[in-house]
Amino acid sequence: GQNIDQPTEMTATEGAIVQINCTYQTSGFNGLFWYQQHAGEAPTFLSYNVLDGLEEKGRFSSFLSRSKGYSYLLLKELQMKDSASYLCAVLDSNYQLIWGAGTKLIIKP
Amino acid sequence: GAVVSQHPSRVICKSGTSVKIECRSLDFQATTMFWYRQFPKQSLMLMATSNEGSKATYEQGVEKDKFLINHASLTLSTLTVTSAHPEDSSFYICSARELQGYGNQPQHFGDGTRLSIL
Numbered sequence: 001g002q003n004i005d006q007p008t009e010m011t012a013t014e015g016a017i018v019q020i021n022c023t024y025q026t027s028g029f030n031g032l033f034w035y036q037q038h039a040g041e042a043p044t045f046l047s048y049n050v051l052d053g054l055e056e057k058g059r060f061s062s063f064l065s066r067s068k069g070y071s072y073l074l075l076k077e078l079q080m081k082d083s084a085s086y087l088c089a090v091l092d093s094n095y096q097l098i099w100g101a102g103t104k105l106i107i108k109p
Numbered sequence: 110g111a112v113v114s115q116h117p118s119r120v121i122c123k124s125g126t127s128v129k130i131e132c133r134s135l136d137f138q139a140t141t142m143f144w145y146r147q148f149p150k151q152s153l154m155l156m157a158t159s160n161e162g163s164k165a166t167y168e169q170g171v172e173k174d175k176f177l178i179n180h181a182s183l184t185l186s187t188l189t190v191t192s193a194h195p196e197d198s199s200f201y202i203c204s205a206r207e208l209q210g211y212g213n214q215p216q217h218f219g220d221g222t223r224l225s226i227l
Contacts, residue, residue, distance in 0.1 A: 031213045042115075042202045042218035043153070050213065087152070091213055097143075101152040 002026045004100035006088050011106045012078055020073045020086050020103045028093020034062050034073045035087040037102065043087055046073070075105075083107045112136055113205050115219025123227055124195060130188045130222045132203030139205035142186040143216060144178060147200045159186045193226045200224075 004024045012018040024032070031050035035043035049055055049064035049071060061074040073086055088100040112135040120128050132142055142159040157167045157178050165178035175197075177189040186205075190197055200223050204216035 033215055040200075040223075042204075042221040045215040045217065048213070048215055095213070097155075097216065099153050099155075 002090075002092065002098050004088055004090060004098055006086075006100045006103045008101070009104045009106065011108060012075075014078055014080060014107055014109050016078050017074065017076050018078060018105065020075070020088075020105065022071045022073070022088035022100055024069050024071070024088070024090045024098070024100075026090045026092045026098055029066060030091040030093065030095055032062075032064055032071050033089045033091070033097070034060075034071075035089065036084050037087060038084045046086075078107050080107050080109070111207065111215075111217040113203065113217045113219040115203050115222060117222060118220055119223045119225075121225045121227065122193065125192055126226075128190045128193055128224060130190075130201055130203070130224075132186045132188070132205065132219050134184045134205040134217075137205075137207045138183040139186075139207060140183060141206045142180060143204045143206075144176070144186075144188050145202045145204065147202060147221075149200075153202065156188075190224065193224070195226045198224055198226045 006022045033048050034046040037043040047062040054063045059076045064071045085102040085104045087102045090098045114133045116131050140161045144156045145153045147153050156171045157165045159165045159178050159180040161180045167173045180186040200221050202221040204218045206216050207214040
């Protein structure tokens with residue numbers, strides 16, 4: 001079966017750095033997405049990785065290791081507005097998007 | 110760019126009513142649109158994949174006669190919840206994927222529709 005695992009909840013301090021991990025087992029791989037979803041709102045696209053390595057985009061970076069079936073989202077200089085759920089999603093061999101359950105990130109002052 | 114508009118944002122209606130939700134890609138063409146449902150504190154659940162000019166593909170357990178999907182153009186898909194009941198109350202979100210590429214374009218989401226059936 002297809003499976004995506006990410007922690008249910010994480011807590012971090014404002015100004016700090018947090019890393020949200022995602023591991024996956026899917027039938028094929030055509031890329032991995034990270035989305036941010038604030039409570040009561042729709043998800044917004046953050047990043048897409050299809051090759052191994054780190055993609056940096058401002059305060060957010062996303063890393064992929066295809067051989068390990070592993071990705072992480074790194075958030076630097078945390079702000080209170082970063083409190084949200086972060087969803088990991090993998091595009092399988094049929095270009096179907098398989099969603100993780102999301103990681104709720106709580107930022108404390 | 111890549112804006113998806115979803116209307117209405119909130120619906121409150123009586124049991125037995127049919128509710129229509131529209132999803133439009135405003136600045137790009139989308140051959141494929143997706144309809145999701147999300148219950149409180151749970152992840153997104155894909156209901157169906159809507160392809161322009163053809164019948165939608167429904168996920169297992171989703172009643173196609175209850176959730177009618179029409180994708181009449183490259184910029185518009187509609188979801189109609191027929192004879193809605195309280196258990197259909199949920200947050201419905203559409204997304205659209207741009208036409209270009211091999212299907213690895215990100216999905217862009219509408220703002221969602223919060224449906225409450227009394």
